[in-house]
Amino acid sequence: MTDLTSSDAVPAPRKGSLLTQDARTKQRNAKEARFRMMGLIAVTIGVLSLVGLLTSILASGLSSFQQTYVELEVYLDPAKLDKKGERNLTDIAKVSTFGYAPLIEAAMISAIERTGVTSDVANAKAAGELISKEAPATLRDFVLANPDLIGETVQFDLLAAGRIDGFFKGRVTMESAALDRNVSPEQLQLAQQLKEAGILTTKFNWAFFTAPDASDTRPEAAGLGVAIIGSAYMMLIVLVLSLPLGVAASIYLEEFAPKNRWTDLIEVNISNLAAVPSIVFGILGLAIFINMVGLPQSAPVVGGLVLTLMTLPTIIIATRAALKSVPPSIRDAALGVGASKMQAIFHHVLPLAMPGILTGAIIGLAQALGETAPLLLIGMVAFVREYPAGPPEGFFDPAAALPVQVYNWTQRGDPAFVERASGAIIVLLVFLVIMNIAAILLRRRFERRW
């Protein structure tokens, strides 16, 4: 046995108790406390700004999911709608929406008389202004679909005008109406009385999700229908193109490609592309897809292609990371029992990498869903009221997209569109949250640990 006490490399024994901190320890502990504090402050600032953003959006946007309707019994006057009385569709179609406005005004007056409301609203025109300018179109479509009902009295649920709707949502007040040339306090009072009489009702606004965009004179009718379809079409194109392309490219680069200058160059370029500002892809899309290939403007197909180019690098990078994280022992074991390289990858590596790949793909899609800048250049910032046809023809029809619709509505003159724009942001956020939750769930569900 050797004597251990003879070593002279042992540091000088510590003086004093371990329980009392010396200056250095105090300093180190203070440093740590400061760092924790800074971290906490950083998180608080982040959370506070998120809360601020969300509250401001929710406060101005939640009301767009409610809408005021007017229940009216409209007499479909044959003298106005079908002068010849032959119920001939081409004759009936000659009456434009301008011809339907008097019917609505008359119905409004009779409704006011029926409920016994006394009002200072001067005339039938002013009473008719309580109802959206969309209403004549609703009526006309109904009559053209049911010409045999001309001459009868039909119950309609018509949209209330934007300012009236705004009154019940608190956006328009008696004071602002006094200054507003589009609505008068008397009209608001009448609306209040009609609401008490049950003629005006506030309902959940399903039309916000299904109706197309509307012009500046009728914000109450504007909806996200076309934008949601357009965004869905684009996401479909992005998914179908970028997932197989991205995964194939990454598998080749990660597993098969020789390591040389060319693959290095490709790798650098992919990382670069992921950081290129998205508007550049829009310029590319305009130059190549529209001007050279001759694809139509404002069409989801061009938007989808541009967003595919934008999403590909994200998916490739995520897929390569997922493939890399599969331990080599899996590959070695597969190869060891005689599998070919391709079998080893497709039977063993790829399934294990799938959660990572799907997460990357979903996050890439979510990014593409919220992208506006490239779409500005390819004509998606447009007033589109026609629903695109079903796929695949519909890919070539003009459509809008959710983020672009937000951009569009914030530029409108009527303040009611602020509410619509915030509502659209909420819808977009909900879609994004759903996609991100799906990504997390997939990861949780299929995650393997080694």
Added chain:
Amino acid sequence: MLFKSTVSALALTALAAGTAAARDNIQIAGSSTVLPYAAIVAEAFGENFDFPTPVVESGGSGAGRKKLCEGVGENTIDIANSSSRIKQSDIDLCASNGVTEIMEVRIGYDGIVFASDINGPAYAFSPADWHAALAAQVAKDGALADNTNKVWSDVRADLPGDEILAFVPGTKHGTREVFDEKVIIAGCEENGTFELHMAANGGDKKAAEKACMALRTDGVSIDIDGDYTETLARVDANKNGIGVFGLSFYQNNTDKLQVATMGGVEPSVESIASGEYPVSRPLFFYVKNAHLDVIPGMQEYIEFFVSDEIAGPDGPLAAYGLVSDPELAKTQEMVANRVPMGVLN
């Protein structure tokens, strides 16, 4: 890179092969000032005709005209909205791309108004006041001097003593041209600065006008490159600020803004129609005649646009703030006969 472009080229050929047949909707692009009117008409057109609702894009007058002039064919637009008249350079570009017949349709007039916060003081301006407040150089004791006016009462004693702060449209806007021409240059001539600039530039009228249009750069005049909603937000944040708006935008926000008179006239559809209110401009759209028989519903759309029930004084466009054209009947006749525009005068 190489790999990617091959991949996208492949995707492209696959898609191009399946490109849909003839376009059946009208495509319109151009001025954001005309956009709301075009959207109103497009909406009513879609409701009342069996044709699909036209697609209306914004992007600016100049951009719209350039797009119109890209050539003839389904991938080019049919109509360009414009808040200023077409330029000779556009016509030349059109001609070089085979777009030879363009129809110029004047839809009405748009007023440009000066509005401030509803709770602030009321203003009664003349163009000379605006020039004296915003120009880089003003006349002082018979000579040109740098503009040092700080409050409106420095400009003219009977204006309120509030700080000068103006939000004017940026140079890319068609509205700015009208503002420069009808307010700044007119004011420059009115308050005598023009003659001083003429003398300083040796009698060169163009140079003198240019000197008149030079605005202060000390933060008193702020260019707004966005749209009127941005101007409104800026006025909202700076209660002293006076913004330049379109009449229709002001009419939709009368609960937040009060309008200033110009030369003693309050802007309204009537005062602009009669020509009393000085700051207004015509609005146009330009039609590619070669597309008229190719795109279904195009002729109907144009005729519908200028019909009395739409563009007339009682129509929805006038209700939204467009000043209807007293010569509408002439335009209707021209549109029916598809008369292309002649040489620009």
